[in-house]
Amino acid sequence: MSSRSPFRLASRAIDSAKRPFSGAEGRRAPLAVLSEIRQAAAVCKACDLWKNATQTVFGEGKPGAIFMMVGEQPGDSEDRKGRPFIGPAGRLLDNALAEAGIDRDDVYVTNVVKHFKWSASERGKRRIHKKPRDSEIVACRPWLDAELEVVKPRVLVCLGASAAQSLLGKDFRVSRQRGQVVDSNLAPAVVATVHPSSILRARDEESRSEQLNDFIQDLKFVARLAKSIK
Numbered sequence: 695m696s697s698r699s700p701f702r703l704a705s706r707a708i709d710s711a712k713r714p715f716s717g718a719e720g721r722r723a724p725l726a727v728l729s730e731i732r733q734a735a736a737v738c739k740a741c742d743l744w745k746n747a748t749q750t751v752f753g754e755g756k757p758g759a760i761f762m763m764v765g766e767q768p769g770d771s772e773d774r775k776g777r778p779f780i781g782p783a784g785r786l787l788d789n790a791l792a793e794a795g796i797d798r799d800d801v802y803v804t805n806v807v808k809h810f811k812w813s814a815s816e817r818g819k820r821r822i823h824k825k826p827r828d829s830e831i832v833a834c835r836p837w838l839d840a841e842l843e844v845v846k847p848r849v850l851v852c853l854g855a856s857a858a859q860s861l862l863g864k865d866f867r868v869s870r871q872r873g874q875v876v877d878s879n880l881a882p883a884v885v886a887t888v889h890p891s892s893i894l895r896a897r898d899e900e901s902r903s904e905q906l907n908d909f910i911q912d913l914k915f916v917a918r919l920a921k922s923i924k
């Protein structure tokens with residue numbers, strides 16, 4: 695691994711963030727560390743997903759955010775704009791957070807995979823989301839670990855099965871275990887719920903409304919959980 699390896703850059707930035715303050719050579723502000731990690735991730739080629747994507751979509755939010763919400767991967771809009779959770783699912787998430795009484799500024803959003811994986815639709819006009827392989831999720835994991843290290847959220851929320859299974863184990867089932875606090879060293883409290891995109895795919899309006907309500911209830915629980923942790 696060369697000294698210019700993005701992973702080397704990320705781990706150097708994390709080491710710096712951990713170092714105790716000792717004058718001019720001491721610890722840098724977490725925001726600067728996060729920015730350095732973001733720059734390193736921007737040139738990552740640790741798996742093949744960068745080849746067909748527009749750009750790395752790194753997480754967004756501030757260090758010290760109370761909540762970190764982790765999805766699977768950026769979607770079409772996110773890939774084009776280079777920002778996570780800004781498409782239809784992101785808008786649904788924002789509205790649900792507001793309904794649950796969670797301030798959007800208290801939330802850091804990111805994905806387990808930072809490049810958009812897709813295949814062309816039959817007529818080649820649309821880019822269809824493709825599930826990332828385990829090897830791609832594993833290759834991308836150091837970036838998420840770096841984000842966790844700097845942001846240090848009080849509550850980590852896995853959005854959907856891909857995020858939950860990659861962070862909480864292959865046996866984790868969102869359908870059965872959503873809303874349960876999971877024992878993990880990733881954050882003081884870790885829970886999982888559905889990905890907002892699954893609500894958008896509901897078969898009809900009634901089902902969508904039910905699923906949205908359940909999602910908001912999960913977020914309200916997450917808000918209460920954060921208050922219980924000091």
Ligand code: SF4
Nearest residue numbers: 738740741809833834
């Ligand atoms: S998906 Fe992750 S590991 Fe793969 S190239 Fe992109 S940033 Fe690197």
